Amino acid sequence: MSNTRPLLVELLTEELPPKALNRLGQAFAHQVRDTLAAQHLLADDCACEDYATPRRLAVLLTVVRDQAPEQSYSEKLMPVKVGLDADGNATPALQKKLASKGWEHLTVADLARESDGKQEYLYANGVAPGIALAEGLQLALDEAIAKMPIPKVMQYQLADGSTTVKFVRPAHRLLALWGDQVVPVQALGLQADRLTQGHRFLAPEVISLKQTDEYVDQLSQAGKVIPSFAQRRENIAGQLAQHAAQLQATIGDDPEVQALLDEVTALVEWPVVYVGQFDQGFLSVPPECLILTMRLNQKYFPLFNPTDGKLTHRFLIVSNMQVADPHHIIEGNERVVRPRLADAQFFFETDRKQTLAERIPALAESVYHNKLGSQLVRAERISQVARFLAERLQADVALAERAAQLAKADLNTGMVAEFPELQGIMGAYYAQADGEAPEVVRALKDQYRIRLDEAVNAETLIGAILFMAERAETLMGIWGIGLAPTGERDPYALRRAALGLISAFEQLAAGGYLPVPDDARLTLEALLQAAADTFEAGVLPATTLNEVRDFIFERYRNQLNAHHDRQSVDAVLALRPALHEVRARILACEAFAQQPESASLAAANKRISNLLKKTDEALGEVDVARLQEPAEQALAQAVQALAPEAAAQLQRGDFAASLATLANARQAVDNFFNDVMVMAEDPAVRANRLALLARLHTLMNQVADISRLAA
CATH class of the missing domain: 1.10.730 (Isoleucyl-tRNA Synthetase; Domain 1)
Incomplete structure (x- = not known):
């Protein structure tokens, strides 16, 4: 009867890619678990705990056998007429088959006969010994390493100077401990032992584990490492909340905060949060610029006033160093962020010396696509589509055209060159400073939204028009030059553009701008035709409009199938009705x-x-x-x-x-x-x-x- 004990496996490496760390840790742990389970080495009540820090991937399995139980087998060998000769003796074919399986000891008398209704077959039935833990874990390690979702594989040489291995980062130690016993396995040129290491700076000494259940406590107490990604993330979140509350502020709740929390969790092993600040004079710069540089470049958490949501001059630093006097760490981070914020201030003030409208001619020097011309030519196309939409929706044509003309003008500003993520947002700030109409300012700010999720009203109508014009032009142009999405590849985000266009039709109807039933005020086909008409003759194949229309309906089908009866969806979409009527018809x-x-x-x-x-x-x-x-x-x-x-x-x-x-x-x-x-x-x-x-x-x-x- 086999014994059971906890099993711990750890790979100690160089710093792992932070954005992939959690996924790598889970993949490593789950693959080891699944492979051992398939070999019957795990008890039914075995739990799996995955660990991932910047320098390690590990898994703890709570109830693991040293030997898998015996397994009954029944294997179909070959037809009787092939395996036995006229005298009932084994033919060379049968002997060769048995030898290949390691069953040379089996005789004809040991084999069973079964019919499948057409002919009789020979079967080998028996009981095979279960696999030993060392052999099973070796298979599990090989599988886990081979199947890890590594974003970019590194190739490096081992200490012998001749052997080359491939992994996400160079590995330095392999720990494999079953209870108090080392399991003799190897991986990436490393032989397993019971040794691990703590924090690179706070506790760099080697730690020798006597038992698997010492792992978390030893790393935490002696090694200054919190091995669990989830626990480390929770620890950081708690410290951030505590410091923010003490400062009567908040770190915000937008998706970027959660993404940054994941990233800093993957960067530290022993997190400690400190408070930094910057000169309040930088608050004259648009907050998005300051927030982006702090989050993206420095991995800081900006603090906001909980009452009005405005950015404050303080930020939180997640450090990997716990020290009695952190003023050097804080001052160092404040020195680092100051020139970043100064750059943002410089770009903003320099950009302001030229109006957004004065930047339009320079778009002629910016290539949109070599088959579709410059950004200036593109802006002119979007402007024509915007005029069409404004006329159909009875909106202010001049405002719609103005928004379209200015839409891409911020692409050659210093701020957007430094922070491409601020496209549109900076255009809105500069347009507002230039005295442009509020509807134009809002349209510029919202043009890069993924979808419209509120009913269109008088204040947002120009924005909806720009949103639709830009996407219609993109879909027709990019598709027309042969860059339709294929598989997972969609570099011009045409799928997102299609879904955005669908949302715009829905929200125009919700706001009363498109009546139900449709009175032909605005149809998808008419919009796509208006976009097609803005391109020079011969640029778009004649089939482009129908292909793009079908593509949009197919995207809508996929979206609707997740929430509605598929037959009803098919029944409605078969008629290609007005987009804004589709959901009502399906219901x-x-x-x-x-x-x-x-x-x-x-x-x-x-x-x-x-x-x-x-x-x-x-x-x-x-x-x-x-x-x-x-x-x-x-x-x-x-x-x-x-x-x-x-x-x-x-x-x-x-x-x-x-x-x-x-x-x-x-x-x-x-x-x-x-x-x-x-x-x-x-x-x-x-x-x-x-x-x-x-x-x-x-x-x-x-x-x-x-x-x-x-x-």
């Missing part, structure tokens, strides 16, 4: 699908579609005089009665009511197909019945192609 379809009449009508609609596809006849109006059968007369009367009501409901945008009205035709439709031969021998009768079905088909498919609701 109506989902409600209709719950009605008892829906299945029958969907099946009938599918049958009608197939019939109409097969006919080459030109179908005119229904001739009532030619309706001979009571069932077809009744269907014609039902269509005549229901069509006006359904049309009126559709006109009001009440898609659910329109489909509910359609449900009243079920009995007449069922009777028609039960009693009437559509494809009559008389050509005139046949054509008349097909015309009746065509009219019914039109009535049934005004909201969605309900044939797609058929099971």
